[in-house]
Amino acid sequence: MSQKQGVILYGPPASGKDTITHALAELDPRYSQFARLKVGTGKSAGYRMGSEEQLRQLEAVGDVVYVNARYGNTYAIDRPGVDAAFAAGVPVVHLGQVDGIRALVDGYPADWSVVLLWCPREVTEQRSAGRGDSDTAARLAAWDATREDLGTHPGTTWDLTVDTTTTTPQDAARLIDQLLAQRAGAPTV
Numbered sequence: 060m061s062q063k064q065g066v067i068l069y070g071p072p073a074s075g076k077d078t079i080t081h082a083l084a085e086l087d088p089r090y091s092q093f094a095r096l097k098v099g100t101g102k103s104a105g106y107r108m109g110s111e112e113q114l115r116q117l118e119a120v121g122d123v124v125y126v127n128a129r130y131g132n133t134y135a136i137d138r139p140g141v142d143a144a145f146a147a148g149v150p151v152v153h154l155g156q157v158d159g160i161r162a163l164v165d166g167y168p169a170d171w172s173v174v175l176l177w178c179p180r181e182v183t184e185q186r187s188a189g190r191g192d193s194d195t196a197a198r199l200a201a202w203d204a205t206r207e208d209l210g211t212h213p214g215t216t217w218d219l220t221v222d223t224t225t226t227t228p229q230d231a232a233r234l235i236d237q238l239l240a241q242r243a244g245a246p247t248v
Contacts, residue, residue: 070176099132
């Protein structure tokens with residue numbers, strides 16, 4: 060019996076979560092970014108935009124696995140959304156909070172591979188400015204919060220750690236794909 064496999068990419072803003080997810084999908088189309096439910100404004104690409112009422116309904120029936128607020132918005136990982144993502148292939152969930160990792164691993168049974176993506180604060184600043192973010196200051200505050208989050212959860216274990224300043228997105232994708240193959244007991248190339 061093979062268990063469903065998923066990937067959690069944890070890291071500060073601009074650490075490469077989107078870029079590595081894209082490289083994973085190019086490597087194997089079964090990989091796709093999990094679109095969290097977003098209640099709020101701003102960027103909608105990569106999210107399922109929802110309403111406060113939708114979120115309340117999901118919470119009322121116990122279908123919210125994890126919820127957090129950042130950048131003035133609310134983001135939720137919901138059971139029906141994760142179910143749909145597994146039905147489509149291998150979900151890649153982006154998180155910036157260790158509590159979110161724990162909630163997902165403990166709250167949704169699957170074989171989750173947890174990957175820490177890291178880059179220095181100044182790299183987050185350069186990448187954020189380079190991609191035209193209008194909220195670079197907020198992203199730097201989120202970088203600081205991620206660093207603090209790591210410090211308050213020293214027992215967190217990672218299946219893989221990737222320094223995105225020295226590892227190409229394609230190499231990171233290959234490492235993640237190899238990790239999942241090893242965990243599934245499949246031969247690796």
